[in-house]
Structure formats: C-alpha cells, structure tokens
Amino acid sequence: MSLRKQYWLMKSEPSDFSIDDLKSCKSTCWSGVRNYQARNYMRDEMKIGDRAFFYQSNAKQIGIVGTAKVIKEGYADYTAWDPKDKHYDPKSSPEKPVWFMVDIEIIKTCRKIITLNRLKSITELNHMGVVQRGNRLSVQQVSPEAWETILKLPEWN
C-alpha cells in the first residue's frame, strides 16, 4: 500500500455532468463508469486525499476545467442494478457487484479551460494518456510531474 498521494484524470461529458454541476453539489459519486481498467483504478487504487483533474470530453471546448479530491474510496456502483438507469448492467448485483465508484469533492475550477491542444503543446506532458491518440480510458493515472506542470499553468489564476 502506498501512502503517497496519487493523481488522476477523470473524464466527463458536460452534457452529462459538468464542472459547474460539481461546483454546485460540491461532491458526488463518480457513477456510470463501465470500463474494467477504469473500474480497477477506482476499486483498488484511488485513495482518500488523491487528487484528480476534471476533464471535459465531447464538448465544444475540450480539456481540463478543474481539480477534485477523492473523499470516499471504491464501493459498489449501485446505478448498475437499476434497470431504469442509463448505465444498468444485469451482470452486476448487490451480492456480486461488478462496477465500482469513488466519491470526489471539488477543489477548484480553472479560470480558463486548459484545452487538449494546450496540453499537447507542452513537451513534458507528451507521456500523458489523455494526449495520446485514440485514448478512451475515462479514469487515467497522472504522474506527479505532469500534475505539477499543469498546476503551474496560468489558466488557474
């Protein structure tokens, strides 16, 4: 087990859940993720106090729009059990949950969006998953170096 704080990037489509939504509710469960790799991160790796970039995808403006922290560690995503839910999955049940989520709380929003193009233009961030072509993972690891680099950008102030 690592005591060191870890860093993440979490994608959301603003039409579904935006940074403003997070701002107004302050914290939320990150439900609806139906990808095994992303699930594994949330179930096994994400710890209370870990930090995450809030990234908006499939939007007019694409990129990082804020930061959040993990306030509750992996637990069963109960939205998978509701047949009426958009993310219903009959494979999952309360007895044998398949999908997991964490809770996050807003830390801050960018004054100005840090666009994907902007991230791509920064050489030190070339290794980031989100700038790689075809990367679809909705919960990604971020290196401490990338975290620092991005936090130093003027868009935050």
Added chain:
DNA sequence: GCCAACGTTGGC
C-alpha cells in the same frame, strides 16, 4: 455528424 480507434462479445 463523421469516423478512427478502441473494448467487448460470442461463434468457432
């Protein structure tokens, strides 16, 4: 709205 890249499913 298009479509390339990706993850998942299911037949064999």
Added chain:
DNA sequence: GCCAACGTTGGC
C-alpha cells in the same frame, strides 16, 4: 484462445 463483428468513445 482466436478473431471478426459490433457498439462506444470522443476528437474533429
């Protein structure tokens, strides 16, 4: 266990 077909993601 392979891999083609399919559905989804997400940038453009």
